Amino acid sequence: MEGVQLYSRLLRPVLFRLGSGDPEVAHHRTIDALRLFGAAPGASTLRGLVAVDAPRTVFGLRFPNPVGLAAGMDKNGVALPGWAALGFGHVEVGTVTWHPQPGNPKPRLYRLPASGALINRMGFNNDGARALAARLRTAARLPMPLGISIGKSKITPVADAVADYRSSLAELYPYGDYFAVNVSSPNTPGLRGLQDRGLLDELLGELTREAARLAYGGTPKPVLVKIAPDLDDAAIGEVIEVCAARSVAGIIATNTTLARDGLAPEDVATGAQAGGLSGRPLTRRALDVVAFVHRESAGRLPIIGVGGIAAPEDALRMLDAGASLVQVYTGFIYGGPGLVRGISRAARATGAAPGDR
Ligand SMILES: Cc1cc2nc3c(=O)[nH]c(=O)nc-3n(C[C@H](O)[C@H](O)[C@H](O)COP(=O)(O)O)c2cc1C
Numbered sequence: 592m593e594g595v596q597l598y599s600r601l602l603r604p605v606l607f608r609l610g611s612g613d614p615e616v617a618h619h620r621t622i623d624a625l626r627l628f629g630a631a632p633g634a635s636t637l638r639g640l641v642a643v644d645a646p647r648t649v650f651g652l653r654f655p656n657p658v659g660l661a662a663g664m665d666k667n668g669v670a671l672p673g674w675a676a677l678g679f680g681h682v683e684v685g686t687v688t689w690h691p692q693p694g695n696p697k698p699r700l701y702r703l704p705a706s707g708a709l710i711n712r713m714g715f716n717n718d719g720a721r722a723l724a725a726r727l728r729t730a731a732r733l734p735m736p737l738g739i740s741i742g743k744s745k746i747t748p749v750a751d752a753v754a755d756y757r758s759s760l761a762e763l764y765p766y767g768d769y770f771a772v773n774v775s776s777p778n779t780p781g782l783r784g785l786q787d788r789g790l791l792d793e794l795l796g797e798l799t800r801e802a803a804r805l806a807y808g809g810t811p812k813p814v815l816v817k818i819a820p821d822l823d824d825a826a827i828g829e830v831i832e833v834c835a836a837r838s839v840a841g842i843i844a845t846n847t848t849l850a851r852d853g854l855a856p857e858d859v860a861t862g863a864q865a866g867g868l869s870g871r872p873l874t875r876r877a878l879d880v881v882a883f884v885h886r887e888s889a890g891r892l893p894i895i896g897v898g899g900i901a902a903p904e905d906a907l908r909m910l911d912a913g914a915s916l917v918q919v920y921t922g923f924i925y926g927g928p929g930l931v932r933g934i935s936r937a938a939r940a941t942g943a944a945p946g947d948r
Contacts, residue, residue: 603927607702614709615700622665625673634676638734641928642678643935649893649915650813650840652736652768656680656935657910661897661918662740662771662817666717668726675734677928678935682733683918684723685740686773689758691719692745695778701864705855707901708873709921711847712866714778715742720759727766739767740817742776749781752790753797760798760814764805769812772798775819775846777867783819788829791816795837813840820845820876820898824883831888841893843918844880848873870921874899878912885913901926903937910938 606617628634645656659681660674668684675682694716701710717723720741727737741763747755760770772795774785785794795816802811816839818830834842847867854862854872862868877898884894896914900906901922909917922930 603925613698613700614702615697618700622670625670625677629670629673629676634672635734637676638678641676641932642680642734643932643939645680645935645939647915650769650815651810652813654680654916655735657916657938658906658931658934659683659738659895659916659918660923661920662686662738662773663711663713664920664923666715668723668730668737668739671730671733671737678931679735680935681736681738681768681916683738683740683771685717685771686715686742686776687717687720687723687739687759687763688715688742688744689720689755689762690744690746691722692717699866701861701866703854703858703861703868703870704925705857706853706870706872707921707925708854708858708868708870709924710861710864710866710868712778712864714745715776720762724762724766727763730766736768737766738769738771738815739763740771740773742773743779743782743785745779749784749790752785753794756794757797757801760801761805764802764812767812769840770798770802770814771843772814772816773846775817777819777847777849783821786818786822786826786830788833791830792833792837795833795839799837799839815839815841815843815895817843817846818880820848820873820880821850822880827880827883828887831884831892834892835888839892841895841915842884842888843895843897844884845873845877845898848876850876869898870925871899871901874901874905878905878908881909881914882912900930900934902930903933906934907937907941910941 662683695714699712741759743752847869851862881896893915895916896909897918906917
């Protein structure tokens with residue numbers, strides 16, 4: 592049986608039945624299992640067996656293959672060797688906030704299986720930047736780059752957002768290879784407003800200055816911004832201009848959507864839940880945003896493409912549209928670890944890395 596089938600026929604049914612009412616239980620069990628598995632002696636040997644080499648250099652970092660784990664899966668960075676063992680080419684931990692916070696009341700995660708989708712309104716449940724820094728301080732070196740996604744604490748007013756993000760960046764700076772500024776989660780009131788030109792310019796200006804200060808005259812670590820798929824072309828154009836003006840290293844496109852297009856009839860009722868929709872209904876929009884950013888930036892801004900990648904072909908389309916790297920979340924939940932290998936193989940088979948920059 593191929594890896595994807597092994598997962599979808601055997602493991603996924605068991606996982607999906609865990610805590611039958613609440614998919615978040617399956618999520619925590621998976622992370623726990625990966626944490627234990629990653630700490631086991633054979634884990635790094637497994638990476639040697641399953642990881643596919645399709646290397647590329649993007650914003651100055653060398654990635655062993657183009658497939659990353661998207662933010663939100665391992666918010667607290669507890670299972671890093673586990674993700675490495677599964678063959679990922681990078682992992683983005685977080686989103687973390689300066690203040691530890693519990694997130695929204697449960698239930699806050701819903702499966703829409705007929706649509707290959709999820710709806711979540713987690714609300715940045717995380718241990719906080721200081722706890723993540725303490726964990727990473729003693730973590731073993733990873734065989735692939737580590738991204739750290741930072742967001743605004745719920746208790747911090749939008750007017751004080753810049754200082755809140757800056758504190759997280761400063762605390763975590765020694766431990767990340769790149770930093771993702773999350774201004775696109777739909778589940779923190781006011782957060783998406785930080786994508787507006789003036790606020791974004793102030794926020795990214797401050798964070799890139801802080802990264803330069805923390806680099807002590809060396810090359811600052813890359814700071815990227817993650818955008819929502821619900822921005823229109825004009826707004827995305829403004830984000831690109833701000834990125835160019837503020838030496839932002841790249842754009843991660845996209846986060847979850849507030850739209851509810853493309854749901855299977857069986858999922859329309861669940862689709863009424865508040866939160867961000869991810870997975871297959873997002874595939875087309877995320878691809879269009881990636882293509883738009885690539886075109887508008889004349890190919891000068893590296894892009895990490897994310898949203899609705901459920902099969903290797905989806906990833907290849909993202910790479911063709913101008914992404915240098917891709918990330919998966921929902922497709923990984925439904926497709927399992929075989930997806931990571933499948934995409935890396937497909938990317939390798941297409942030859943040179945077109946997104947290298
Ligand atoms: C349960 C869940 C939690 C998420 N949490 C975060 C997060 O903390 N930070 C973030 O930038 N994106 C978060 N995301 C968005 C994903 O990183 C990704 O951008 C989005 O789900 C689209 O990709 P996908 O269709 O492959 O899932 C989350 C997604 C899900 C489903």
